[in-house]
Amino acid sequence: xxxxxxxxxxxxxxxxxxxxxxxxxxxxxxxxxxxxxxxxxxxxxxxxxxxxxxxxxxxxxxxxxxxxxxxxxxxxxxxxxxxxxxxxxxxxxxxxxxxxxxxxxxxxxxxxxxxxxxxxxxxxxxxxxxxxxxxxxxxxxxxxxxxxxxxxxxxxxxxxxxxxxxxxxxxxxxxxxxxxxxxxxxxxxxxxxxxxxxxxxxxxxxxxxxxxxxxxxxxxxxxxxxxxxxxxxxxxxxxxxxxxxxxxxxxxxxxxxxxxxxxxxxxxxxxxxxxxxxxxxxxxxxxxxxxxxxxxxxxxxxxxxxxxxxxxxxxxxxxxxxxxxxxxxxxxxxxxxxxxxxxxxxxxxxxxxxxxxxxxxxxxxxxxxxxxxxxxxxxxxxxxxxxxxxxxxxxxx
Ligand SMILES: [Zn+2]
Numbered sequence: 278x279x280x281x282x283x284x285x286x287x288x289x290x291x292x293x294x295x296x297x298x299x300x301x302x303x304x305x306x307x308x309x310x311x312x313x314x315x316x317x318x319x320x321x322x323x324x325x326x327x328x329x330x331x332x333x334x335x336x337x338x339x340x341x342x343x344x345x346x347x348x349x350x351x352x353x354x355x356x357x358x359x360x361x362x363x364x365x366x367x368x369x370x371x372x373x374x375x376x377x378x379x380x381x382x383x384x385x386x387x388x389x390x391x392x393x394x395x396x397x398x399x400x401x402x403x404x405x406x407x408x409x410x411x412x413x414x415x416x417x418x419x420x421x422x423x424x425x426x427x428x429x430x431x432x433x434x435x436x437x438x439x440x441x442x443x444x445x446x447x448x449x450x451x452x453x454x455x456x457x458x459x460x461x462x463x464x465x466x467x468x469x470x471x472x473x474x475x476x477x478x479x480x481x482x483x484x485x486x487x488x489x490x491x492x493x494x495x496x497x498x499x500x501x502x503x504x505x506x507x508x509x510x511x512x513x514x515x516x517x518x519x520x521x522x523x524x525x526x527x528x529x530x531x532x533x534x535x536x537x538x539x540x541x542x543x544x545x546x547x548x549x550x551x552x553x554x555x556x557x558x559x560x561x562x563x564x565x566x567x568x569x570x571x572x573x574x575x576x577x578x579x580x581x582x583x584x585x586x587x588x589x590x591x592x593x594x595x596x597x598x599x600x601x602x603x604x605x606x607x608x609x610x611x612x613x614x615x616x617x618x619x620x621x622x623x624x625x626x627x628x629x630x631x632x633x634x635x636x637x638x639x640x641x642x643x644x645x646x647x648x649x650x651x652x653x654x655x656x657x658x659x660x661x662x663x664x665x666x667x668x669x670x671x672x673x674x
Contacts, residue, residue, distance in 0.1 A: 280310040281396040283654040284376070286389035288369035291378035295351050297419035298329040303351035303385070307413060310392050311336045314399055316411070321431050323416070323423035331416040331423035335432055338395075339408030345668055346410045346442040347391045348425065348626055350417030353380035354643050361645045374651055381649040383642035387445025388413065390637075390654055394661035406669050410439070417622055425622040429629055439630040441596045441668065443661075444623045447639030448615075453653050453660075454608030457601055458634035460509060460616040461624055463588035465548055466518075466539040467555070469494055471577045475532035484530040488522060489568045490575035491534035495520065497562035498538055498555065503546070509590055510543030510616045513551070543616075548585035555579075586620040593631035595671050600633055603663035607656060635660075 279285050289310075295301030308318040316336040324330045334351075356366045356379055364370040364377035371377075380386070388411075395409055412432065416424030449455040471491045476484020495517045503513040517538045524531040542551045556579070563575035591597065597614065604612045612635070626632040637657060641647045 280314065281393050281400060283390045283393040283658045284651060286310060286392050287376060287381065287386050287649070287654060290351065290385040290389055291369040291376070291380055292367055293351070294367045295353055295380070295415065296355050297352040297416060298331050299352075300332040300415055304332055304334045304413065304415065307334060307351065307388065307392070307411070308336070311411065314338065314396055315404060321428055323427040325422050328420065328422060331414070333415055333424060333428045334413040335410065335428060337408055337410040337437075339405055342407055342438075343440045343669065344408040344410065344438065345405075345665070346412055346439040346626075346630065347445060348412045348442055348622060348632075349384050349388050349445045350414045350424070350622070351380075351385060351388065352415045352418050353383070353385070354418045357645055363646055366647070371651060375648040376651055376654070377646060377648045379647055381641070381647045382447045382637040382639055383647070384446050384636055386649045386654060387447070387636035387657070390657040391443075391445055391661050393658045394665060397658070397662050398665050402666075405665070409665070410437070414622070421622070425625045429625060433629065441593065442623075442626050442630050442632040443600065443664070444621060444626065444632060444634040445636040446621050446634050447637045447642055448634050449636070449638045451638065451640070452610075453638060453656050454604050454610040454612055455638075456615050457597070457604065457612045458616065458618070458621075458623070459597055459614045460544075460590035461586075461588065461618070461620055462510060462513070462541045462543055462616060463546070463548055463551070464539065464541055464586040464620055465551055466537065466582035468535055468537045468580045469559070469577050470533065470535045470580070471575055473530070473532050473534075473576070476530045478528045478530055481530055485572065486530045487532055487534035490563070490577065491520060491522075491536050493562045493565055493568045493575060494559050494577060495536050495538070497558040497565075503540070503551070503554065504543065507543050507545050510588075513540060513542040513546060515540040542588060544588050544590055546588065548587055552581065552585075586624050589624060589627040590616065591627070591631045591633055596631050596633055596668070599667040599671050600635055600664050603660050603667055604635065606663055607660045
């Protein structure tokens with residue numbers, strides 16, 4: 278059975294040029310791996326006005342619980358500077374013990390290994406004592422509108438229920454076995470616009486310099502710290518990402534200035550409470566007279582970016598223990614249970630079932646010459662196979 282070989286599986290997937298939003302043949306190739314194993318495969322196309330349609334895939338084997346979901350994406354980021362690649366980015370060439378190609382680690386490699394792990398499990402034990410499903414989107418690296426969110430809704434409306442989910446994103450910083458993600462920080466972005474009065478730099482009392490206002494407001498966002506961290510999370514952190522005035526004249530006081538910011542927040546907050554704290558800080562700073570003595574409060578408005586990402590922490594010990602036990606049994610190393618890094622589709626899945634993330638080493642993701650150690654593909658497959666056996670064993674006992 279070829280789909281028991283993660284190297285073959287990955288080569289097939291890399292050769293499909295599935296740069297978001299193109300399907301590129303990747304889901305068709307995946308379906309061709311899963312159907313012979315006994316999976317029922319469905320393709321779900323999601324649409325949104327003004328956006329390209331996105332193809333997604335849902336496949337399940339088994340009709341009973343417990344039900345384990347593997348989630349991921351077959352879309353990849355663009356190649357970038359094609360001339361800078363030492364191997365064809367869609368060639369899956371192996372050189373020096375590494376397979377090169379866009380998506381090798383993020384995250385066709387994770388999918389290739391999980392398919393191989395399920396194939397081996399079935400070969401040895403027959404169909405799983407429960408159900409396994411693949412929830413695979415073609416819109417993770419893009420706007421993520423027609424991807425995991427809609428696919429989850431679509432499946433849930435058809436009665437699908439899951440007991441646990443493993444996302445196969447690359448979670449290991451340096452070596453296979455470093456890190457399992459058991460949660461993610463939340464993320465909120467916004468843009469402030471400060472409105473003053475334009476005037477002559479020599480007659481500032483007749484004007485109201487918007488730069489003074491924007492400095493006062495952004496200063497209040499950057500300190501004091503929002504918190505000191507929590508048991509499972511690092512401290513929340515806000516970064517001002519741009520300040521724009523656009524004034525070229527040194528003798529003119531500008532009337533308007535804007536600034537954008539992003540905060541990554543921990544479980545001491547919700548998106549709502551962190552937004553309220555930001556507004557509280559801005560209102561206090563607007564009244565502060567340090568930079569604007571004797572002035573009326575800074576006039577500003579705030580525009581929040583759409584769809585904040587909510588913070589989450591998985592507390593399902595059985596799921597975490599079976600995965601971290603599998604990692605340790607295979608690699609001899611106890612993985613760190615972490616909530617660091619950016620957001621992922623796990624933030625949508627957590628509304629349906631407990632979710633953890635573990636995949637390949639992420640060092641070359643999105644880079645020129647993205648590549649994976651061939652040995653890691655075999656090791657990750659054994660980890661996934663061990664995890665599947667342990668999770669079904671524990672879930673049924
Ligand atoms: Zn990814």
